[in-house]
Amino acid sequence: MVMTSKSTNADLIGFTSNFIVITGRFLIRNLWSNKIRDDAKRIMLVWKRTNMCVETLERGKEYTTKEYPKLVSKIKQGHNMLYKYRIPTGLSFDKLSQSVRVIEFDLKSEVLVKILENEKKAHFSLKVLSGKLLDLIKYSNEAEISPEGKKLEKGLWIPIGWSRRGLEQLDLSSSNSPHLMIGGSTGSGKSILGRLIMVCLHLRYTRDECRLWLCDLKHGNGTSMIGDYPLLVDRTISKPEDIFNLLSDASVEIGKRYTLFRKYKCDDLEAFNKTFPDKKLPRIVIYIDEMSKIEGREFRETRELMTKVTGESRGAGIHFIISLFRPIASTVSGTMKNNFSAVVAFRCNPTSARVLLGEDKEDYESAMSIDKDVEGRALFKFKDEVLIQVPFIDNKMVKDIMKDYQKPPDPIYTPMGHEIIKEDVHIVLSTKKSNTLYIVGKNEEK
Numbered sequence: 045m046v047m048t049s050k051s052t053n054a055d056l057i058g059f060t061s062n063f064i065v066i067t068g069r070f071l072i073r074n075l076w077s078n079k080i081r082d083d084a085k086r087i088m089l090v091w092k093r094t095n096m097c098v099e100t101l102e103r104g105k106e107y108t109t110k111e112y113p114k115l116v117s118k119i120k121q122g123h124n125m126l127y128k129y130r131i132p133t134g135l136s137f138d139k140l141s142q143s144v145r146v147i148e149f150d151l152k153s154e155v156l157v158k159i160l161e162n163e164k165k166a167h168f169s170l171k172v173l174s175g176k177l178l179d180l181i182k183y184s185n186e187a188e189i190s191p192e193g194k195k196l197e198k199g200l201w202i203p204i205g206w207s208r209r210g211l212e213q214l215d216l217s218s219s220n221s222p223h224l225m226i227g228g229s230t231g232s233g234k235s236i237l238g239r240l241i242m243v244c245l246h247l248r249y250t251r252d253e254c255r256l257w258l259c260d261l262k263h264g265n266g267t268s269m270i271g272d273y274p275l276l277v278d279r280t281i282s283k284p285e286d287i288f289n290l291l292s293d294a295s296v297e298i299g300k301r302y303t304l305f306r307k308y309k310c311d312d313l314e315a316f317n318k319t320f321p322d323k324k325l326p327r328i329v330i331y332i333d334e335m336s337k338i339e340g341r342e343f344r345e346t347r348e349l350m351t352k353v354t355g356e357s358r359g360a361g362i363h364f365i366i367s368l369f370r371p372i373a374s375t376v377s378g379t380m381k382n383n384f385s386a387v388v389a390f391r392c393n394p395t396s397a398r399v400l401l402g403e404d405k406e407d408y409e410s411a412m413s414i415d416k417d418v419e420g421r422a423l424f425k426f427k428d429e430v431l432i433q434v435p436f437i438d439n440k441m442v443k444d445i446m447k448d449y450q451k452p453p454d455p456i457y458t459p460m461g462h463e464i465i466k467e468d469v470h471i472v473l474s475t476k477k478s479n480t481l482y483i484v485g486k487n488e489e490k
Contacts, residue, residue, distance in 0.1 A: 083125060083127075083151060083172055084115055084118065084127060086147075086150055086151060087127070087147055087151075087170065088112065088115075089150075090143055090146050090147050090150050091112050091113065091143060092112065093146075094143050094146060096112065096113070096135070096139070096140060096143050097110040097111055097112045097132070097135065098110070098111045098132045098133065098134040098135050111132040111135075112132070113129040113130065113131055113132065113135070113140065114129060114130045114132070115127060115128075115129055116128045116129060116130055116165050116166040117165075117166070125171070125172045126169055126170075126171050126172075127169060127170045127171075127172070128160065128163070128165075128166035128168075128169045129166060129167065129168055129169070129170070130165065130166055130167050131167040131168065137159060137167070137168060140168070141157055144157050144170075145410055145429065147170070148431075149410070149413065151172060153172050153173055153208075154172075154173040154177075154207065154208040154209070154430065154431060155170050155171065155172055155173070156170070156171040156173065156209065157169070157170055157171075158171070173208040173209065177206075177207070177208055177421075177431060177433055178206075178433060179415075179418045179421075179433070180420075180433075180436060181206050181420075181433050181434075181435050181436065182435065182436050182437075183240070183435040183436060183437035183441060184435070186203045186211060186240070186244065186435055187203070187243065187244040187247035187248055188247075189203070189211050189213075191211075191213045191215070192210065194215070196248055197253075199215040199216070199217045199218065200215060200216040200217040200249070200253070200254060200327050200329075200363070201213050201214070201215050201216075201248065202214050202216065202224075202241045202244060202245065203240060203241075203244055203435070204237070204388060204424050204432060204434070205237070205388075205420070205422065205424065205432030205433055205434040205435065206432060206433050206434075206435065207424070207430045207431060207432045207433075208431075209430070212424055212430060212432055214386055214426060216327065216329065216363040217314065217327060217361070217363075222358075222363075222384070222385040222386040222426065223354055223358070223363060223364040223365070223366075223383055223384045223385070223386065224363075224364070224365045224366075224384065224386045224387070224388065225365075225366055225368070225371075225376070225381075225384040225386070225387050225388070225400065226238070226365065226366065226367040226368070226387075226388045226390075227367070227368045227369075227371040227387070227388070227389055227390065227392060227396055227399070227400045228369075228388075228389065228390025228391055228392050228396075228422065229369070229390065229391055229392050229393070229396075230369060231419060232390035232391045232392070232414075232419065232420075232421075232422070233390050233419050233420035233421070233422060233434050234367050234369075234390060235333075236419070236420055236434050236435075236436055236437065237367075237388060237420075237422075237434045238267075238331070238333060238367060239269065239270075239437050239439075239442050240434065240435060240437050241331070241365065242256070242267070242270050242274075242331070243270070243437065243442055243445055243446065245276060245329065246270075246274065246275055246276055246445075246446065246449045247445070247449075249276070251275065251276060251326065252324065252326055253326055253327065254276055254326055254327050254328075254329060255276055255277075255278045255326050255327070255328045255329070256274070256276045256277045256278065256328075256329050256330075256331065257277075257278060257279040257280075257290065257294070257328060257329070257330045257331070258277055258279065258280045258281070258331050258333075259280075259281050259282075259286075259287055259290060259330070259331065259332040259333065260280065260281075260282050260333045260334075261282065261283075261284055261332070261333060261334040261335070261337040261338075262282075262333060262334055267280070267331075267333065269439045269442045269443055269446070270442060270446045271443070271446045271447065271449075271450050272450070273450045273451035273452070274446065274449065274450060274451075275449040275450060275451060276449075278328075279293075284337045284338050284343065284346075287332070287338060287343075287346050287350075288345065288346045288349060290330075291346065291349045291350055291353050292349065294328075294330060294353050294357065294362060295349070295352070295353050295356075297328070297360070297362065298353065298356050298357050298360045298362060301313065301325065301360040301361070301362075302359075302360060304316070304325075305360075308320060311359070312359040312360070312361070313325060313327065313359065313360055313361030314361075325361065326361075327361040327362070327363065328361065328362045328363070329363050329364075329365060330362065330363070330364050330365070331365045331366075331367075332364070332365070332366045332367065333367045334367060334368070334369060335366045335367065335368050335375065336368050336369045336370050336371070336372075336375055338375065339372070339375050347375065347377070347380070350364075350380065351377060351379050351380040351383070354380060354383040354384070355379075355383050364383075364384075366384070368396075370396060371392070371396045371399040371400050372395060372396070372399060373399060376399055381399070385426065386424075386425070386426045387400050387401060387423075387424075387425045387426075388422050388423070388424050388425075388432075389401055389422060389423045389425065390414065390421070390422045391412075391414040391415075391416055391421070391422075392412070393412070394412055397409075397412050401423070401425060410423050410429070410431075418433075419436075420433055420434040420435075420436060421433055421434075422434060
């Protein structure tokens, strides 16, 4: 009896375990397939809600028929889903692509759209990314991550933030030579992105490749954590009334460079540096934090000069990054906005969202709907739009990194006893990953 009881219990336990496993597999399989059907249905509901269709008046009848994109196939790719659709005749792809942002917010997932040129049955695809965008991503050597299929040394790359498709980066030296505008309310994450950009530029590039001009209108508090003598920084100002002189100097530098390009028959900085590597000029990044401080009539000339300079500077290898707490039309004119093709919009009010992203309702509503409790969440708009999370890098981490990327603060003497002041000293890193600094002499203009 005892043996029979033990055998019966073992059989019962085995049966129960198998039943639980089989039932679990069945539920997972069916729940997943239901999710697929729900996503496809919700996409169709968005199209119906936004009237994304072709209406045809039936001959001899008083009503019209509506033809929507037709689902051709659905394919599971890892954790993501790929939907392929056929576009009805008369509906343009450009119009259809305008609904992608609405679909993303409806599904709470990022959606990638792609034209299918070589397929007979389908015209385009929607890939629904199911991975959750984390509310907090700590800095983890993003400076060492190269853009997909690109080399860091072939451009002037700055990291922007993590999307579901990977680390989004912007090449300031690309053919578009974009300027970057950053906007959002207090505490939304603008300063975090600013710290990330300044640190990564120091980690990635030498003074031969990049220089920084900093305009910190937070009385110096915004950039103080990078140290007293940052390696790439040539100029630092903290008063709004000094911006005009800085922009005037930038205008003079632009004129000098274009004169040099004409002399050597080169179109822009990239062509000049490639043709004459012995005369190579560094790119200059001008970072203006809290540009909203130059509102009012007294700064009208400053804003007009900035509009002029940002329109001329890209071919000369001078790039602007501006950060605004409250973007308004009087500070950022339409002409100036056209010069800033790359935008990072953190959480902001309707007026600021329109200034940053334009009058397209779907665009500015996306910035307004960003979760206010998530610091560092933003909408990055350049060639397309994508929701990002900026890696968090605190002041202590910035100071720890930047302590090895400083100019010598005290006078240095050559073996012959000649004093070299720090402004005349050209310091380079032995390698990109080395923290050893070498003084190689005076950095004279070529």
